[in-house]
Amino acid sequence: MIAFITFVTGLIFGLGLAIAEMTNPAVVLAFLDIFGDWNPSLIFVMGGAVAVGMIGYMIRNRRSKPWLADKWYIPTRQDIDKDLLSGAVMFGIGWGLSGYCPGPGLTALVNNPAEGFYFIGAVIAGSTLYHLRRDGSRAGQPNQAP
Template identity: 65%
Template sequence: MYALITLAAGLVFGLGLAFSEMTNPTVVIGFLDILGDWNPSLIIVMASAIGVGVIGYAIKNKRVAPMVASKWQIPTLKHIDSKLIIGSGLFGIGWGLSGYCPGPGLTALTNNPNEGFYFIGALIVGSGLHFLQNKATQK
């Protein structure tokens, strides 16, 4: 059941990305370019995502446990540190330069393979470097 719900959620998420054109880097860069030729159309997508999150937390607060898992997996860190600032800055810079974040980047493997290959390759290398850095600091 867990796998089917995960698959369904992934499909709905992917269809939402495609339908809203968040898989199109030109649209995303147009949304992020608030001082240039700004395209505000993705505000509806962002507001919808916030609405879904609010509904999700409301459901979570009324239930002891999820329907198909033993416990809720909610982030526990509540402080802002240098890792959060640097990581979010790098994410934002990469998103602004390329027009891709991980979800739409995966879709680019099919609808724009040249860019998608470079983006996913960089994502894997960056994730690997982060993993190795964390492993080195834990010793």
């Protein structure tokens, strides 16, 4: 059942990206170009995402546990550190340069394979470098959580 719900959720997410044209880097870059030929249409996409998120939190606040799990998995950290800031900066630079964030970037493998393979390759390379750096800095330190 969890696999089926995960599949349906991913399908709805992908359809939403396609309908909103978030899989088209030109539309995303036009949204980010607030001082040029700005296209504000993605504000409605963000508004819809915020509304769905708010409904999700309302459901979460009324239930002691999820329908298909034993407990809620909610992040508890609230600090802002250099890893968070540098990750946010790199994400923003990559998004601004390519017009893709990870979800729509996966669709590029089908819609625009040349760009998609470069983008997904960069994501994999960046993730690998992060994990190598993180694991190297924790070497010799027992019982460290990832």
